[in-house]
Amino acid sequence: GDKVKQSPSALSLQEGTNSALRCNFSIAATTVQWFLQNPRGSLINLFYLVPGTKENGRLKSAFDSKESYSTLHIRDAQLEDSGTYFCAALNVGDNSKLIWGLGTSLVVNP
């Protein structure tokens, strides 16, 4: 968790609201992945990013390698968005090992 710091560690949202999750890197990250782990434990791929921005439905993610951070924006939160969000990055010179954050636990309330 030191090399990839995720914030916040936990978050509670009302249905229909917006929020942003963040990962700060103390490594020279080359690529970033965002995952959602659902209550059953399955890891769902949300985004794979080289530096830049991607959008998929209500989710939008950005990765800035120069400023060493990545964000995940959730718009119009739904109950099914609940779970734990992880970011993971590849460090320059070592693409055999993803460096993981400690996760953000998100609960969306009706």
Added chain:
Amino acid sequence: AQTIHQWPVAEIKAVGSPLSLGCTIKGKSSPNLYWYWQATGGTLQQLFYSITVGQVESVVQLNLSASRPKDDQFILSTEKLLLSHSGFYLCAWRRDWGGREQYFGPGTRLTVL
């Protein structure tokens, strides 16, 4: 389309007993394969990775071993389980060239008593 299977879905085992967990990927040749362990409420920790048959690199051993007997199969095992082995084990794959995105299997939940 690629599919990744893990077996068993869940196991309850006694301390000191042996363990074998399996992972198979279909629809992709020569993938890079990975084993991860996740403690309850924790983050993922990479244990092993393999880029080809018969070759496995250890990242964190945790008194476990891994083997890749076939191109599409990755096995995690130990002869003697410890209480600390309890957790969630995930297998993942990645293309051997091009993009570096990892994709995960459904996982095996292990309880050691």
